[in-house]
Amino acid sequence: MGNRNTLGNSNTLGNWNTLGDDNTLGDDNMLGNSNTLGDCLKFGKRLQMEGVKVLALMCMSNVDGSGRKIQVIVHTDGILIRAGCFKGSLDEFCSKAKRENKTRYAKVVRAAAEALQQDVIEKGITGGWDEVTEKESEND
Structure with a gap:
């Protein structure tokens, strides 16, 4: 497009x-x-x-100098990380990064993701998921 x-x-x-x-x-x-x-x-x-209800999205790149892009998705049930072919929770991502000796990934991505999640909580960001749409109200 x-x-x-x-x-x-x-x-x-x-x-x-x-x-x-x-x-x-x-x-x-x-x-x-x-x-x-x-x-x-x-x-x-x-x-x-990515199969989740998004509250906030942040993209990061070049965390380790490789130029790779990472998506951090704060959603209604937690944090999802998408990095290349990897898709999983923040804990899964950090565990995998540590196993591969990518400590900067594990530390920086965790800090940024948790800061974004905390900001969402503090600001009361709902992404509209707490609202009833016209379509939903018509079905009630």
Whole structure:
């Protein structure tokens, strides 16, 4: 997709899509695995990705000098890490990094992920998951 596109509500994007810069995604979108999202992207409420309900998302790169990208996803049930082909909890990621002698990964990613999660808690960020949508209220 080109730059500065706007997607409406309730869209589902399949795996391996790339979105250009300055896109806006409406509420209730679902992104498949391995998407690349451009700069200045704004997510709508109730974002789901990697099979979880997202509260906050942070991307990191070059933590160990390799240029690798890491996604830190704070979701309704905890923290999910996506790093290359790895997808799992923060504890799983840090354990794997330690086993591979990647201590900087284990320390820096844990610190950043836990700081993001704490910020979400302190600010009361819900990602819209505490709200009832029109569609849900019509079904009641």
